[in-house]
Amino acid sequence: MTTSDAILSRLMSLHPKVIDLSLDRMHRILAALGHPERVIPPVIHIAGTNGKGSTQAMIRAGLEAAGKRVHAYTSPHLAQFHERIRLAGELISESALAAALEECEAANGGQPITFFEITTAAAFLAFSRVPADYTLLEVGLGGRLDATNVVDQPRLSVITPISIDHTQYLGETLPEIAGEKAGIIKRGVPVIVAPQPPEARAVIEDRAEALAAPLHVARQDWDAYAEHGRLVYFDQRGLMDLPPPVLPGPHQFQNAGTAIAALRELGFGEAEAIAAVTRAEWPARMQRLQRGPLVEAAGACELWLDGGHNPAGGEAVAATLAAMPARPTHLVCGMLNTKDVAGYMRPLAGIAESLTAVAIPGEPNTLPAEETAAAAVSVGIAASVAPDALQAMRAIASAHPGARVLICGSLYLAGQVLRENG
Incomplete structure (x- = not known):
């Protein structure tokens, strides 16, 4: 068949x-x-x-x-x-x-x-x-x-x-x-x-x-x-x-x-x-990742995943992070070019210490990482780019051991992460 x-x-x-x-x-x-x-x-x-x-x-x-x-x-x-x-x-x-x-x-x-x-x-x-x-x-x-x-x-x-x-x-x-x-x-x-x-x-x-x-x-x-x-x-x-x-x-x-x-x-x-x-179970909605290559790369960092992608989703993510025990928070973010990227990021500006932008692998409508980073800077979040989520994770874990890391910005990116992370 x-x-x-x-x-x-x-x-x-x-x-x-x-x-x-x-x-x-x-x-x-x-x-x-x-x-x-x-x-x-x-x-x-x-x-x-x-x-x-x-x-x-x-x-x-x-x-x-x-x-x-x-x-x-x-x-x-x-x-x-x-x-x-x-x-x-x-x-x-x-x-x-x-x-x-x-x-x-x-x-x-x-x-x-x-x-x-x-x-x-x-x-x-x-x-x-x-x-x-x-x-x-x-x-x-x-x-x-x-x-x-x-x-x-x-x-x-x-x-x-x-x-x-x-x-x-x-x-x-x-x-x-x-x-x-x-x-x-x-x-x-x-x-x-x-x-x-x-x-x-x-x-x-x-x-x-x-x-x-x-x-x-x-x-x-x-x-x-x-x-x-x-x-x-x-x-x-x-x-x-x-x-x-x-x-x-x-x-x-x-x-x-x-x-x-x-x-x-x-x-x-x-x-x-x-x-x-x-x-209720619903993956990629503020899901704590507990195993896989990304978690290994995270070391002492706490790793989360969320697929929210519009301004209301950004507000929900920001409120969730704000309600968690205090911990320095860094984002790994990839978004589609059809979304209000700055609108999504604006609520996160007071919470995230940095954002590492990535393109969404295999997604024709991905926003280039450089444009995602520029949108973050425009709302007051320090930003850099990385080739993919794994390399972004390694860089954050090296520079900020023990931080909270959230991979976010798109369900398509979340799906890619879940597939590759097992």
Whole structure:
């Protein structure tokens, strides 16, 4: 049988653009496949700028603790494509992935379709053939025209915090971007809304009202916050005093609140809420690296990895670092040329003593290391360049033994690090 990598390589050439937002090609291929999206288990659809993956991971942990079988779809992957598709809790097998991809390739018949669209169709096909209780669908980009937005009646919609990102596709302003994210709201389907800027929240509320979709809005219908190192959550059903999220960072308290609000809407209680915050796993989100060549090169340094890549992600990383025990902090950073690089770095200026810039290996849209370094200098961070993360790590460990080092700036860089570091 042809390997999934070989098929994925072929699928990348079916459309001249990586991103071309439209639902026409999805409707065409799904019809050719017999509409698998109509027979998958009840869908929890998750959109937003930041926190989608963490929120999904926590919802999944809560559902699985209740004994539920859960499909999950997420993107991008870090080390291997299989991470994008979980069937009843397990990463899709090589044989199941290759079979689904080949079937979608045949159904498409060589017509133009983006890589994300045809691989999303493969996920729907795989989900339709394995029994489960729920399907967690993470939006790839935006919402309204995202390839996942073909399910007419999800069980629940979830919108995580919205901020400025992907302006070349979603619009220049927060209301425009919120309008795209709110495109996942369906008539009569409940919506969990994380804390939002007022202008984004207004757009979501207008869309929900037009579609008679019941809203459960943060700080109005439910709330979650840190108190004495614990997570306090309350809504109309009562108050819960819970352990803190196992995923590090102050921002994970609001992601946990969003996940718990979703679980409560689905009818689950305190046991599932505790599991959501204590059992969730989500790599490359302030992940401590404990082994591998990079850790060996780090010596006495403490090594962390994070894939956040926009200004809100930079703020979350800065808040997480600020909440850690005091330790000199140095960054190894690689970013894409489509991102607001200075906006990402600005919140880190008061925390990082230096930044070593690298290009992202094998990534055509990488920002050259010199430009990443220049952006760091422009916001007040001393910067240098290195050929790769390993050499950057060796230089930092030599000059600053015992420091805290964070590799950051892109999920693509994080994926490269996880692959190469074992």
